[in-house]
Amino acid sequence: MKMLLVAEYRDGKLLANINELLGFAAEMSADIAVFLVGTNDLLPKFQGQLYLADVGKHLEYNPDSHKALLLQVVEKELPDFIVFSHSSYGWDLAPRLAFALGVSQISEVVAVAEGCFVIPACNAKLRRQVKSLSLRTVLTLQVGAFSAIDNPDTLPTVLPIDTDEVPHAHFQGYEAAAQGGVDLTKAGIIVSAGRGIGKPENVAIISALAKALGGEYGASRPVVDAQWVEHNRQVGTTGQSVAPKLYVACGISGAIQHLAGMKKSEFVVAVNTDRDAPISEIADVLVVADLKQFIPALTEKIRSL
Amino acid sequence: MKILVCMKQVPDMESKFKLSPGALWYDTADLAWRMNEYDEYAVEQAVRLKEQVGTADITILSIGPDRIKETMKKALAMGCDRGVQVADDVAWAKDPLAIAGIIAEYARSKDFSCIFTGMQSQDRGSGQVGVLLAEMLGFPSVTTIVDFTHENGEYLVKRELEGGVKAIVKVKGPAVFTCQLGLNSPRYPTLPNIMKAKKKELLTIPVEQLQKTAPQQETTRIFFPEKKGGGLILEGDIPALADQLIKILKEKTSVLA
Structure with a gap:
């Protein structure tokens, strides 16, 4: 089984949620490759191939070009699963990729059972077990549902990727959280x-x-x-x-x-x-x-x- | 300007849920139904956009059995101009791709300049339909918006990210926006508007006319999560409950020391 894990950059930092995706892949005994729009200075720690696109050119939020970049990697790696965190980045990008690939997406996975994925329903009062019917499957994992693993001393092999996809949505920057008040x-x-x-x-x-x-x-x-x-x-x-x-x-x-x-x-x-x-x-x-x-x-x- | 809002009717989440026979969905009997919470913000934003541009026509679309018309009437009373019910008694079993496919089939070549959906439904919660719809129509989409402004066919919106941070995104219409809680303050329909809504067009289209996309996933079962840990449950008379809790806090924590 092969998985392509999608790491995230936010405000110049690598988000720790990639470690939960690595934990999930280890639990599933999957071979992995990782995708990141980031920089060479801050890399996720794992053994294997990292497909790295330049965040300076492609920005931290730019779904059109991130999708185009991911499609290149999927074509090369032919993964069974493409795995995102169910984060503001993941739930925005994952359906775009699933649609472009013509495959299913299962959102907010909390567990794996009987070859199916378990997701919450009705504000987490119920659980639904879902089976993918497509050749590949895009998953988003609920934050905190799978144990993170941390390999402090390993570094991936970096393979640069690029695209000239023209974006339709233009990221203008971040607005910081309201400051002050109660800590x-x-x-x-x-x-x-x-x-x-x-x-x-x-x-x-x-x-x-x-x-x-x-x-x-x-x-x-x-x-x-x-x-x-x-x-x-x-x-x-x-x-x-x-x-x-x-x-x-x-x-x-x-x-x-x-x-x-x-x-x-x-x-x-x-x-x-x-x-x-x-x-x-x-x-x-x-x-x-x-x-x-x-x-x-x-x-x-x-x-x- | 033509605006489309996609709305789902869901059970009140405080309901006591039961599983349907076959355990593939919840039992729909004896539930109180309401508008998906996120969709209330979508309806409100559409009405505000219409108020801003002056002339616009808002279609509210929903997929489901006859009972959804009640909830659609609320959207009409909030200010939508016409309703389209895609009649489907088994909409609950359809995956996000099939649902988005039905909406896309309806919306294609209808010249909508702006489409609003909730960011997810409260019962299925995939968060996919709005984005899939946009991809099918070839429109750009921005998810989880908490701020929306429009000027000359251009939209400046803020996406909500983790930790209270927002991403500012500019996009040209036609576009799809999925709405997060807190985007605005959804209005309560006034009595005159409820009366007016009864006269608005509410068209019914059989789902067979719009259903062209094959599903890519299926539910194999639905179940209640196991109660973990087994926390203590206290019930009964209020003063006695307070005494019991104070005793527990003294034994198990240092906060009353």
């Missing part, structure tokens, strides 16, 4: 509000518990999108990744993007009326209760300790 990464205790808080007035319930515990309050994405809590308190893939001693998830169902940002917490308490919510999978304690009643009662008792 949740240093908080020892975080109480987070999810959609289940119901209305903006209830943020006060969450912040009151955080204060009683001597911690900070955070929020999941829907609460930030609704502008009930400012973005600099968002926990998750597009916010902050936290690792407190105690994380209290209030009315948070547990989308993978949120779990990715808080699963390193030492102790997780979830308060949710839905005992099937995915957050229950990683919670040490799940309190099945209406948070609007439970959290104020808890806060009161903690204050009087």
